[in-house]
Amino acid sequence: MEDSAPRRSRAAFAGLVGVSQVLGLASVVLTGVWMGHFRGGFAWNGSKQEFNIHPLCMVLGLVFLQGDAILVYRVFHNEPKKNVKLLHGIIHLLALIMSIVGFVAVFDYHRAAKIPDMYSLHSWCGMTTLILFCLQWVMGLMFFLFPVASAWLRASYLPVHVFCGLALLVMSVGTSLLGITETLLFNIMPTYSKFTPEGVLANVLGILLVCFGLVLGHLMTREEYRRPPNPEEEALSVHFKTLTDGGSPTTP
Amino acid sequence: MEDSAPRRSRAAFAGLVGVSQVLGLASVVLTGVWMGHFRGGFAWNGSKQEFNIHPLCMVLGLVFLQGDAILVYRVFHNEPKKNVKLLHGIIHLLALIMSIVGFVAVFDYHRAAKIPDMYSLHSWCGMTTLILFCLQWVMGLMFFLFPVASAWLRASYLPVHVFCGLALLVMSVGTSLLGITETLLFNIMPTYSKFTPEGVLANVLGILLVCFGLVLGHLMTREEYRRPPNPEEEALSVHFKTLTDGGSPTTP
Structure with a gap:
């Protein structure tokens, strides 16, 4: 019976990860449907169809992939940290490439x-x-994948990296909502207030993105979902704990 | 010399609280200038001047006051918790009243x-x-000011309350940015792309709101700015720690 609370917590974690993936995938699909069905589809020819690549790339790259890159630390918390770090960096690289394609499309x-x-x-x-x-x-790469910084510097930077990661995800969601509103008002301002299907679909997309951000935020900040401490790994990096008191990362 | 790191941390905290207040107040003032100077001022007569009350009340209530209500736990961390709780509840009540006035204005x-x-x-x-x-x-009032819930329930609910508080602040900032974009596109769409003063002012307001949210988020999640634990108070409530393993709040 003693084990029932952690088991409940693991079940809740698994359930919430599942919900986050449904929300994230649904957001990507809805963006595709919106741009593909209501806004004329995709092409790379300087037309509005090229613009349509922008929202799809941003939601897929800066929201869904960025969110999943953050999540891997919680999902694979029993895997060796080195492998998880690598996966974290690779998914972020994919997110970065996708975002740059999206930026090029709109410019x-x-x-x-x-x-x-x-x-x-x-x-x-x-x-x-x-x-x-x-x-x-780039900072993550330098500090954690090719550690050129000292252990103390890495340990001091880790909480900043974690906070900035979550802040960037929130900013990406917020920016996406602004993009949804802009696109709707530029294209369907006269009919938006009549609850036209395109307007409702885009609003639902916005709400899904907010929910994705909230579930990710919950999973990333909840104490019991944290990666359990590992003394060997702690020698290289320290989780969430700011060591600004000059102590070594091995003696938090 | 041993005391220098905590002193540095306290100085950084005080500086960041100062920055947050400058950002918050600047946001309120800029909203006032935008609505007062560029959008025709304020009145309660069903006209666009009544609409102008809406952004001012929302930025003042749901962003600035809500942010400050959250911040009091960190700023007054040496005051008795009962007094800080009361202040937290009162500022939130003011924020709520302000927000309701803002909602009535727009409807x-x-x-x-x-x-x-x-x-x-x-x-x-x-x-x-x-x-x-x-x-x-209402939940905060029932759980923490007039504690009708058991100590175990209160301790379990606290991290949810803390997470939801920060999430609501972020949602308020995000919604404000959507409101800024809507107001600009409804009113100055033809000139917005020419970097007209109103458009730039409103964009700057948006960036100030994002910065306010980021500074508040940092102050609220940074480990060393947390209220130091007090064994007597811990008997009543537990900070940020989820006690879902069935333990009593006095034995975290």
Whole structure:
């Protein structure tokens, strides 16, 4: 009976991971349906069809893949940390490539359609998020995959890396919602208030993205879902604990 | 010299609290300037001037006051917990009243101008946030100010309450950004892309709100800014630790 609470906790964790994947995949599919069915499909020719690649890449890259890259630490918490780190870095690399394709698509479309760049709040938030995401990926690579930094520096940077990762996911979700609102008001402003199917579908997509962010946030911050400490690994990096008191990472 | 790290940490904390207040107040002032100067000022007469009360109340109530209500636990961490709880509840009540006034303003304006309600993603997110905010306030009141729940229930609910509080702040910031984008596209769509002063001011407001959320998020999740544990208080409630293993809150 003593074991029942951790078992309940593991079952809840597994259930929530499942829910997060359903929410994430549903968001990607809904973005595809929205752009494919309501907005004329996809092409790489400077037309609106090229713009349509932008939302799909951003939701797939900066939201779904970024979220899953963060989640691997919790899902594979019994695997050797080195392997999980590698997986974390690879999924983030895929997310980065996908996001850059999405960015190129929208800038390319703007150039062809002679639409100014970088004037909207969506673009300001999106550009900030992508630049910080690149920075976070490079810093993560330097600190944790090819450890050029000292153990103390790594341990000090870890909580910053963890916080920034979650903050970037939240910023990606927020920027996506801004993109949804912009796209709707640019295209269907006169009919949006009549609960037209496209408007409702895009709103539902927004709510799914919010739910994805909330479930991920819960899974990442809940105490009992944390990777259990491993003394050998602790010598290399320390989880979530800020060691700014000058102590060594082996003596938290 | 041993004391230098905690002192540095306290100085960083004080500095960041200062930054958060500057960001929060600047957001409220900028919303006032935007609505007062660019959008025709304020009035309670069913006109667009009544709508203008909505953004001001929401930024002041659901963002700035809600953020500060959360922050009091960190700022007054040496005060008796009972007093801090009371202050937390009172600021949240003010935030709630302000938000309800803001909601009434926009529904009243919609009715007078014959604009449909609740069709946009902004309205869906905003209504969800306000309903959950009310629920969170009532639950907080029942669990922590007039403790009708058992100590075990309170201890189990605390991490949920803390997570939901931060999630609601993030949702409030996100919803505000959606509101900014909607207001700009409804009113200045033809000139927004020309970097018109109103558009730039509103974008800057959005970025300030994001920064406010990020600083608050950092202050609330950083390990060393946590309220130090107090054995007497621990008997009543447990900080951030989920006690789902059936243990009593006095034996975390």
